[in-house]
Amino acid sequence: xLKIKKNIAISDSGFxxxxxxxxxxxxxxxxxxxxxxxxxxxxxEEILQEMSAKYEMDGESFERYFYDFTSMLKQMRLTENxxxx
Amino acid sequence: xxxxxxxxxxxxxxxxxxPSKYGMSHKLEPISxxxxxxxxxxxxxxxxxxxxxxxxxxxxTYKNAFRAFSSRYPKVQFAWSYKTNYLNAVCNVFHQEGSWxxxxxxxxxxxxxxxxxxxxxxIFNGPDKSREDLAKSIKNSSLIHIDHFDELYExxxxxxxxxxxxxxxxxxxxxxxIYPRWDRFGFNYENGEAWDALNRIMANKKLDLLGLHTHxxxxxMSTDAYKIAASKLAELAVRLQQKHGHVLQYIDMGGGFASxxxxxxxxxxxxxxxxxxxxxxxxxTSALMSSEIKPDNLPLLILENGRxxxxxxxxxxxxxxxxxxxxxxxxxxxxxxxxxxxxxxxxYEHDIRPVEPVxxxxxxxxxxxxxxxxxxVIRGNIMFxxxxxxxxxxxxxxxxxxxxxxxxxISMRPNVVLLDANGKPHLIRKNETLETINSQExxxxxxxxxxx
Ligand SMILES: Cc1ncc(COP(=O)(O)O)c(C=O)c1O
Numbered sequence: 001x002l003k004i005k006k007n008i009a010i011s012d013s014g015f016x017x018x019x020x021x022x023x024x025x026x027x028x029x030x031x032x033x034x035x036x037x038x039x040x041x042x043x044x045e046e047i048l049q050e051m052s053a054k055y056e057m058d059g060e061s062f063e064r065y066f067y068d069f070t071s072m073l074k075q076m077r078l079t080e081n082x083x084x085x
Numbered sequence: 086x087x088x089x090x091x092x093x094x095x096x097x098x099x100x101x102x103x104p105s106k107y108g109m110s111h112k113l114e115p116i117s118x119x120x121x122x123x124x125x126x127x128x129x130x131x132x133x134x135x136x137x138x139x140x141x142x143x144x145x146t147y148k149n150a151f152r153a154f155s156s157r158y159p160k161v162q163f164a165w166s167y168k169t170n171y172l173n174a175v176c177n178v179f180h181q182e183g184s185w186x187x188x189x190x191x192x193x194x195x196x197x198x199x200x201x202x203x204x205x206x207x208i209f210n211g212p213d214k215s216r217e218d219l220a221k222s223i224k225n226s227s228l229i230h231i232d233h234f235d236e237l238y239e240x241x242x243x244x245x246x247x248x249x250x251x252x253x254x255x256x257x258x259x260x261x262x263i264y265p266r267w268d269r270f271g272f273n274y275e276n277g278e279a280w281d282a283l284n285r286i287m288a289n290k291k292l293d294l295l296g297l298h299t300h301x302x303x304x305x306m307s308t309d310a311y312k313i314a315a316s317k318l319a320e321l322a323v324r325l326q327q328k329h330g331h332v333l334q335y336i337d338m339g340g341g342f343a344s345x346x347x348x349x350x351x352x353x354x355x356x357x358x359x360x361x362x363x364x365x366x367x368x369x370t371s372a373l374m375s376s377e378i379k380p381d382n383l384p385l386l387i388l389e390n391g392r393x394x395x396x397x398x399x400x401x402x403x404x405x406x407x408x409x410x411x412x413x414x415x416x417x418x419x420x421x422x423x424x425x426x427x428x429x430x431x432x433y434e435h436d437i438r439p440v441e442p443v444x445x446x447x448x449x450x451x452x453x454x455x456x457x458x459x460x461x462v463i464r465g466n467i468m469f470x471x472x473x474x475x476x477x478x479x480x481x482x483x484x485x486x487x488x489x490x491x492x493x494x495i496s497m498r499p500n501v502v503l504l505d506a507n508g509k510p511h512l513i514r515k516n517e518t519l520e521t522i523n524s525q526e527x528x529x530x531x532x533x534x535x536x537x
Contacts, residue, residue, distance in 0.1 A: 016096065024099045028446045031094035057091035061473070068410065069094040075414045076096065 002070055003080040004039050018078060025076065030055075034069060093471055095446045113447065113470060115439045116479050122508045124402045124440045124479055132516065133477070134403030134422040136501040138484060140178055142398035144506075147182045150394060153362035157370040160385040164208050166340050167193040169391030169485050170399075174503050174513040176200050179394075187340075187389040191218040194227075208337070208389070210256065210298070212236075212270065219243055223251045230298045230337070231255045232271055237282065244291040254296035254337065255282050259317050261301050261310035270300065274317050283321065287329045294331065297321055300339025300389065304348065304432075308360050308368035311338065315369045319376030322384065337387035338369055344396035346433040346482045362393070392485035399484025401427060402440065405472045406455055416450045418469065420478055423454025423461045425494040427480065428487055430454075430463050437463065440477035443470045456495055493517060 004010075009017040014027035016035075027035060030051075037047045048062060073079050117124060120139050128135055147163070154161040164187040165179035171193060176186070177200055186197035189211030197207050204225025209218070212232045219236075220243055222229055231237050231253055240251050256271025257279045272279040286294050297318045301310055318336050325331045342365050347355040373386065406419045424430050437452065450469040454461040463480075472478065491498055501514040 025096050026099055026446075027097075028092060028095045028444055030092050031096050034094045035096075051091070054089060055091035056088040061093075062091070065093040068408075069096065071410065072096050072414065076098065078096075 001041075001043060002038055002073075004035065004073070005078060005080055008078055010035060010039070016078070018076075021077070023076070025078075031069060034066070035073070038070075092444050093473065095444065095448060095471060097446060097448055112445055113438050113468075115442050116481070117440055119400055119479075120504045120508045122504055122510065124400075125477060127502060127510060128402055128404070128477060130510070131500045131502055131512065134401060134420075134426070134499050136483070136488065136499065136514075137400040137402060137510075138172075138175060138501065138503045138513070139398045139400075140503055140505050143175070143178045143395060143484075144182060146394050146397055147179065147184070150362045150388075150390065151182075153366035154370065154386065154388065157366050158373065158386050159383060162335075162385055162387045163394075164206075164337075164387055164389050165394075166389050166391035167197060168489055169340075170395050170488050171196055172488055172501060172513055173200055174511070175395065175488075185387075189213070191215060191221075194218060194222065198225075205252075208298075208387070210300075210389075216243070219251075220247060223247050223249055226252055228295065229253045230271075231282070234282070237285065241289060241291060250291065250293045252293045252295050253286065254294070254298045254335070255279060255286070256298045256300070257318060257321070259299065259301070259314060261307075261313040261317075263302060263305065263307055263310045265302070267300070267302050271298070274321070279321060280324070283325060284328075287325070287331060294325075294333070296333055296335035296337055296384065296387070298337040298339065298387075301341055303341045304343045304392065305341040306343050306358065306360065308364045311365055312368040312372045314338065315372035316376060319373055319378055323377045326379075326382070332382045333384050335385040335387050336373065337389065340388065340390040340392070342390050342393035344392040344482060344485060346392075346396060346429070346435065349432060349434055351434070395484035396482045397484065399487065400479055400481060401483045401487070402477060402479040405474055405476045405478065407474055408471070411451070416448050416469075416471070417453055418450050418472060419453045419455060420463060421455055422463065422480070423456040423494075424463070425454075425456060425461075425492040426487065426498060427454070427463060427483060428490040428492075429483060429485070433482075434464060434467075435483065436481040437467070437469070438479055438481070439470055439472055440479055443472060443476070446470065488514070493522065497521070 007019055014032040016025040119137055120141055127137060164185040165176055167188045185206040186202045187208045188194045188197050190213055194209060204227050207227045209222050209227050210230045216239060219240055223243060229251060257274050258268045258271045259274035260266060272282045286292050299314050301314050322333045343359045345355045345359050401422055403421045406421055409417045411417050447468040447470050450467055452464040454463055497517040500512060500516045502510045503513045504510055
């Protein structure tokens with residue numbers, strides 16, 4: 001399962017700081033919600049359930065956006081590099 | 086409980102110390118309406134993509150340009166540059182405002198005649214006028230702007246067959262301090278060729294020499310260049326009067342004023358840097374007024390501006406087809422308008438906006454057209470909000486040269502609608518269909534059938 005690196009700081013306003021590289025990022029509100037759900041250890045199915053209870057959306061687009069988003073997190077090296085070692 | 090609108094999740098790196106290009110926020114205000122008409126409803130009725138032209142904007146821009154000149158100079162006349170946009174409805178808006186026609190081919194000439202422009206109010210420019218074109222325009226008393234000596238002698242030879250005296254001007258090219266210098270059209274000023282041509286016309290006596298013409302370039306940002314050009318033409322006019330006692334009726338300064346579009350690679354947006362009509366008018370009219378031309382002989386000033394008069398009135402609206410990530414992680418958004426219908430994407434960093442409000446978050450995005458070609462790039466790098474498949478966009482300032490240079494390629498050229506002064510849409514050019522294309526083709530008998 002996808003894990004956010006432990007040392008990454010995420011503020012309630014959506015500001016993200018990676019002390020390892022010094023890089024910072026911003027999240028939009030849905031990005032922030034999703035990253036917090038990932039951080040709390042929820043699976044994709046659980047996240048989908050929570051989000052569709054709250055938002056007007058279809059599962060198919062959510063799936064696309066979710067994986068696009070998490071691929072960005074990987075690219076920015078904000079996730080544990082599981083699978084690679 | 087009603088559910089909230091879902092916005093796609095985004096994360097974006099903050100580049101400290103790297104201010105945005107113009108030191109402004111990246112937020113792109115959506116454009117939902119043109120002249121109070123909803124773009125969404127226009128796309129629903131006329132399809133996607135769709136060219137939308139604002140009649141009010143054309144009239145407003147024209148009046149603004151005309152006022153800039155007529156408030157500074159006694160005799161001013163615009164001639165609409167057909168090549169810039171020769172949709173008949175667009176031409177006729179200009180003709181209703183008082184513009185003559187400026188054409189550069191037999192096809193454009195006939196189009197202007199068919200629109201109802203009197204032959205003697207058509208200016209015929211360019212290097213490509215056939216003997217038939219010339220004969221027709223002589224009979225119609227059109228204003229023939231001679232481009233080269235071969236054309237001059239063709240006209241002289243036609244005077245043996247046609248009773249009407251041809252009305253001519255010569256096109257002059259010159260050094261105005263700008264680069265590239267357009268020296269391939271007309272007769273050169275500095276090397277004396279233009280003066281030579283004028284003397285030959287005067288000596289011949291079979292031609293009616295009415296004016297001088299120049300068109301120094303296109304997307305010109307320098308008003309000084311126009312000042313220099315006007316002074317040089319005025320100088321020729323004065324010499325004609327001194328040597329031959331001949332008074333010219335007009336000086337035609339051509340077109341070329343930059344529109345407010347931003348050129349590729351420009352550091353500042355065109356909206357900040359493009360000189361106004363007043364700036365251009367001041368440069369040109371002050372040069373003419375302060376020349377040695379006698380006040381009683383001040384010639385009519387003709388202008389043939391294209392892009393500066395029509396760019397702002399044209400919009401291209403359409404829909405997002407897909408999003409993807411490029412190999413380096415950058416976002417690519419694919420829209421349903423390609424460079425084949427938006428030719429000016431090769432020159433301009435077009436201002437493209439979402440139609441509906443979306444996230445304030447923007448991301449470095451490349452906007453591609455739908456063609457299967459690498460060159461099909463509408464915007465190389467733009468901080469753009471994330472539009473979903475099906476979301477709509479609108480591109481501003483596309484009125485010049487796109488509806489004339491567009492190519493039918495892979496898909497059909499789309500509908501063009503004109504919004505009249507009351508915001509009522511009128512279809513002014515129908516989209517092409519398979520039948521349009523096939524109706525031009527002939528398949529030889531032996532190629533009509535095959536077995537697979
Ligand atoms: C002779 C002549 N007049 C007018 C124009 C219109 O130019 P612009 O659209 O730059 O004003 C052109 C365009 O190339 C031209 O060749």
